[in-house]
Amino acid sequence: MNANIKPPPPAAKTPDAGQVALAMQGFVSDFGPTAALALESCVHCGRCAEACQFYVQTNEAKYTPIHKIEPFKQAYEREVSPFAFAYRMLGLVPKVTGAELETWQSLIYDSCNMCGRCSLICPMGIDIADLVEQARHGMFEAGLAPPDYLGVLAEKEHATGSPFGLSVAKFQDMLHAIGAAHGVAMHVDEARADIVPTVSSIDLKTYPGSMAAIARILNHMGASWTFRTDGFDADNVSLTAGDRAGQRTTTLGIVRAAIACQAKTLLMPECGHSFTEMRWEAANAFGKELPFRVMQITEFLAEALSEGRIRVNKVHQKATYHDACQVSRRGGATAAPRAILKALGVELHELEDSGDEGWCCGGGGGVALINRAAPLRDKVFQIKRRQVEATGMDTVYTSCSGCRQTLDHGGKATQWNKSVASLLELVANNLKD
């Protein structure tokens, strides 16, 4: 993953008054009725801490999810809330300071996977993960995204449409090389196609087999499909960094590419946050409902298997499954991977907390892309490790390359002997001739 990436810039100084003002502007721009209702409703019960892996693994109160957005909440109370005038006049809610923003940078970015377990436990129905995403907008606009890996990637994505700055020509070369290496015909930049698969930059760099797997399955189905080099990288690092402009640019590039070839289905790769972005936010960026379906790869495979468009051999294997939070809990596709595993004849041994209640791998929300967060990430990975080991299974399937990479890294850091594998590749490797 580290190829082509500049070394991290020097540690940021305490934000100045201009940066604080930019952060406030960014925060205030996000306060609609839903966010206001959420911020007004918190009863400070602290239950969200018990759902957060960062708190559970460290026992440090600062990792309480609702506490992570304290400057955002403070900005709301002081600038927008029903009694803002009184809070300002009486000095009941102080101004957010640069020092506070500096302190909260690591809480908002390094220690939140935006996994939404806190949103699931909140007795008041506050979507804390969504508030964190919004709080990151103001932080990014003030230049307060983590200065190392995540910030660099977001900048590159903003400028080029790809967090690794891949050019169209480079992507074309990579696709053809992957096709040749895996013996599968690649469809690239065809003028018309029903299905346009997108890719994750993690797959491009680390798991290229997943692109060969998509091609193999779509060819098996006899589908009309093509990769589009004018809009291919769905990773959307900008989303997790809080870069609204970069997020929009990346998203609209993919939307336009799909429209250009009159696609009926935009196929999202094994990646959680890219699915969230394209399925739920792309239409807002586009300004109207998208003229094609957006499907996460597991939904697509489950549907195609149930309709008989994909035929697979039984593998008669035992395994466990790790849910990607943005696909299952927050994306509504919890049943899809289980239907795929069943169709393949895999005997699924669920984790103690699985499906909608599963724990994040530790890398979600861009945390995998923050180098300085590695020790904390490895600490929270231990929950997943314990739960996988408790199943007695040797193989963990997942349908998110970000999770796969985090589990692989966590495993290497702790000499873990489990195999982490792609559900997509399992299907592709077991297609009936």
Added chain:
Amino acid sequence: MTLLDFARGIGLQIAMLVLIVGLCWRFSAILLLRQRPQLALSRASLLGQIAGGAAMIFSRSVPRRSFRRRIGISILLSTIFHVGLFTIIFGGAPHILVIHQLIGLSWTNLPKGVVVIISGLTLAAMIAMLIRRIVHPVMRLLSTADDYLTWLFVFLPVVTGILLSGETIAGYETLLALHILSVEMMMIWLPFGKLMHGVLVIASRGTMGFNFARKGAAT
């Protein structure tokens, strides 16, 4: 004018006025903010989303299985307190009488002894919740003056109610006046502090249920 006359007359009128104006102000300030339209194709119909919102208003009262072990004490204390308060308000004979005088509805009251026991349990739960708020690192970190004031404004009516039922430390009229005044203080505080969650809970849970049904997300 006696203290009781004040509590039943002008005091009640002021409390009602502040409560109603405050509620309207706080709700309108929230609802008048600009809502960003959601244009993505929903997984659920509008009716399904409304059903999702309605369901969550109730379902969030019962935490999911995997959370229960870690928040057992919080669930226990919160349940005793909320159920206790509800039972005292709607099961105590004097309260039913007040409700009857206000809106004409009436139902069978619980025996006084039962209400006293429930009041004691509610009070004990409240004290335990306060201690927990002071002692537990997470709750202490999150707590503000609002939390402690809100606790006080709920604690006072419960305590004066218990004292009133036994007519222990003062005469009936004095204790009744203090009880009514403590309730009026609570009414005045409600729109400004955390006590508002008793009203907001329906809106916040309903909104989340509606939005999550749209995505098919776990509720």
